[in-house]
Amino acid sequence: MPRIRVIPYDEAQGLLRSEYDAALSRAGRIWNIVSIMSPNARVLRASMALYKELLYGPSELSRGQREMLATVVSAINHCVY
Secondary structure, eight states: OOOOOOOOGGGOOHHHHHHHHHHHHHHSSOOHHHHTTTTOHHHHHHHHHHHHHHHHSSOSSOHHHHHHHHHHHHHHTTOOO
């Protein structure tokens, strides 16, 4: 089975270390969805920027509505995270 080697926190440097620190600050841990992108810190940063804009940026939907939409889509897609 193919595997993606994730970079652990203690090996992270530069941009990746900054993104890991931001994840720890946000959630108190580094979720798998974050660590799976660790081989490409620029993609991780862009993904987190998109996430923040979708959930916290200006919108006609409330934050709760956006969270509910994300939950429903994840359930439909059989996401386990």
